[in-house]
Amino acid sequence: MSGISVTPTPAEDSLDQQASVYEMIREDIISGRLGPNERLKIADLAEHYRTSTNPVREALQQLRGEGFVLMEPNRGARVRPIDEAFVRDIIEIEMLIEPALTRWFVSIVNDADIVALEAAQAEIEALNYADPARHGELDTRFHQLIYDRHYNRHAAELWWKHREILRAISRRFPTSLSRKVAVLREHRELIERIRAQDADGAAAVVARHVEGSGRHTIEQMGVAKRNGPQKRPV
Amino acid sequence: MSGISVTPTPAEDSLDQQASVYEMIREDIISGRLGPNERLKIADLAEHYRTSTNPVREALQQLRGEGFVLMEPNRGARVRPIDEAFVRDIIEIEMLIEPALTRWFVSIVNDADIVALEAAQAEIEALNYADPARHGELDTRFHQLIYDRHYNRHAAELWWKHREILRAISRRFPTSLSRKVAVLREHRELIERIRAQDADGAAAVVARHVEGSGRHTIEQMGVAKRNGPQKRPV
DNA sequence: CTCGTTCAAATAATGTATGATCCGACCGTT
DNA sequence: AACGGTCGGATCATACATTATTTGAACGAG
Numbered sequence: 001m002s003g004i005s006v007t008p009t010p011a012e013d014s015l016d017q018q019a020s021v022y023e024m025i026r027e028d029i030i031s032g033r034l035g036p037n038e039r040l041k042i043a044d045l046a047e048h049y050r051t052s053t054n055p056v057r058e059a060l061q062q063l064r065g066e067g068f069v070l071m072e073p074n075r076g077a078r079v080r081p082i083d084e085a086f087v088r089d090i091i092e093i094e095m096l097i098e099p100a101l102t103r104w105f106v107s108i109v110n111d112a113d114i115v116a117l118e119a120a121q122a123e124i125e126a127l128n129y130a131d132p133a134r135h136g137e138l139d140t141r142f143h144q145l146i147y148d149r150h151y152n153r154h155a156a157e158l159w160w161k162h163r164e165i166l167r168a169i170s171r172r173f174p175t176s177l178s179r180k181v182a183v184l185r186e187h188r189e190l191i192e193r194i195r196a197q198d199a200d201g202a203a204a205v206v207a208r209h210v211e212g213s214g215r216h217t218i219e220q221m222g223v224a225k226r227n228g229p230q231k232r233p234v
Numbered sequence: 235m236s237g238i239s240v241t242p243t244p245a246e247d248s249l250d251q252q253a254s255v256y257e258m259i260r261e262d263i264i265s266g267r268l269g270p271n272e273r274l275k276i277a278d279l280a281e282h283y284r285t286s287t288n289p290v291r292e293a294l295q296q297l298r299g300e301g302f303v304l305m306e307p308n309r310g311a312r313v314r315p316i317d318e319a320f321v322r323d324i325i326e327i328e329m330l331i332e333p334a335l336t337r338w339f340v341s342i343v344n345d346a347d348i349v350a351l352e353a354a355q356a357e358i359e360a361l362n363y364a365d366p367a368r369h370g371e372l373d374t375r376f377h378q379l380i381y382d383r384h385y386n387r388h389a390a391e392l393w394w395k396h397r398e399i400l401r402a403i404s405r406r407f408p409t410s411l412s413r414k415v416a417v418l419r420e421h422r423e424l425i426e427r428i429r430a431q432d433a434d435g436a437a438a439v440v441a442r443h444v445e446g447s448g449r450h451t452i453e454q455m456g457v458a459k460r461n462g463p464q465k466r467p468v
Numbered sequence: 469c470t471c472g473t474t475c476a477a478a479t480a481a482t483g484t485a486t487g488a489t490c491c492g493a494c495c496g497t498t
Numbered sequence: 499a500a501c502g503g504t505c506g507g508a509t510c511a512t513a514c515a516t517t518a519t520t521t522g523a524a525c526g527a528g
Contacts, residue, residue, distance in 0.1 A: 041506090041508090052485070061295035073508090309481080309518085
């Protein structure tokens with residue numbers, strides 16, 4: 001997704017000394033510092049993030065495009081609730097798109113691609129979840145090897161946008177042991193199916209992978225909620 | 235799609251004495267007045283549309299979110315080429331999403347829904363393409379009856395966004411007689427399958443409907459291009 | 469003389485500041 | 499309940515400051 005018109009890459013997220021207003025607001029929405037349905041007043045946000053109103057307005061437009069904020073004309077913006085339904089909605093769409101992208105990848109894959117996939121997977125296994133954020137990056141890169149080649153830029157961008165959202169959300173929760181194991185297994189299985197030129201099989205694995213990841217996130221969200229929602233005011 | 239966070243409804247498009255900057259820029263991109271890859275300079279646009287730079291900036295952010303413009307940091311925006319590939323990309327995604335939405339609709343449909351669909355279809359047939367823009371509205375409403383009920387708001391919004399884009403693009407081209415006939419036939423067929431609780435059948439009809447509509451648009455774009463691309467500078 | 473490098477002016481994006489205007493929510497009166 | 503006034507806040511208009519990129523001319527090495 002190199003470069004144009006897309007959300008900053010993962011690496012920048014943490015390194016950037018000063019993140020953009022956009023990133024900060026998004027982070028605050030995902031982390032819950034800005035609560036569900038909370039009104040987002042331009043002036044307040046500008047003050048809070050120490051900028052002028054202009055960058056705030058633009059950030060809100062962007063966030064609206066990505067589904068993080070809802071806007072009504074002349075009435076301003078509010079935080080879209082990041083709840084289980086939100087994740088489920090995205091996952092359902094991904095369960096349609098990712099298998100389709102994967103299918104196509106199988107039809108054009110070459111040896112170098114397989115090598116790259118295996119290298120990425122090896123790196124993931126070597127890390128073995130020692131650093132969750134880093135794992136997120138590697139995992140994203142793994143799938144990116146598959147999707148970024150697709151001729152349908154729109155679909156690839158859509159995947160990327162959804163991926164960013166899901167990665168940001170799951171960052172808040174721990175990964176269960178069983179899920180960790182499943183992820184590695186499914187990745188290996190996926191590589192196998194791709195190598196074997198089994199488009200249907202690969203698509204099925206991906207569908208399962210996406211669904212499993214979504215289900216896991218949703219479950220973790222439920223756990224966190226039952227353990228007491230600790231929204232602190234911004 | 236009632237209200238929040240969405241592009242203005244079709245009706246407003248034509249009625250609004252003065253459309254927003256966002257709408258005007260979008261219109262100029264779709265209609266080709268702003269050519270592919272043309273640079274979009276904030277100051278120029280502000281002057282051209284007789285507004286200040288502020289609304290222009292926001293409009294560009296919005297358009298970026300919808301895929302009409304591409305932006306690079308510190309280098310500004312340019313027009314995303316609205317070509318056959320662009321339409322094809324969107325259509326491919328819709329061919330995944332719309333059947334899925336339709337399938338779910340079949341499982342929850344009631345008598346009132348059928349009646350509403352038939353009424354909408356009757357209106358379309360009564361109009362019989364006499365007014366293309368009006369037809370576009372009615373056709374959109376027909377499908378909206380099916381998709382707007384879905385619990386997956388994200389998917390429904392995505393459909394709506396794509397729908398708006400496609401409708402805007404096809405407004406530039408005439409509809410062939412055969413396509414007109416096919417649309418009416420497919421709509422009737424779709425209602426039948428839904429009434430018969432045939433989810434697979436309905437999904438198949440929709441897939442065909444979307445593909446046919448996309449193919450037709452792409453063909454018309456090709457024709458228009460061969461007849462000489464008449465891009466006039468803004 | 470040609471090519472690549474360096475640097476400075478021009479260009480334009482991005483951020484700040486401030487005031488005007490308009491819309492919608494709220495509130496009290498009739 | 500209907501009306502009108504008040505107020506918060508979004509939206510728009512300007513003007514200006516800052517920062518990044520591009521361009522092209524001057525310059526030096528080969």
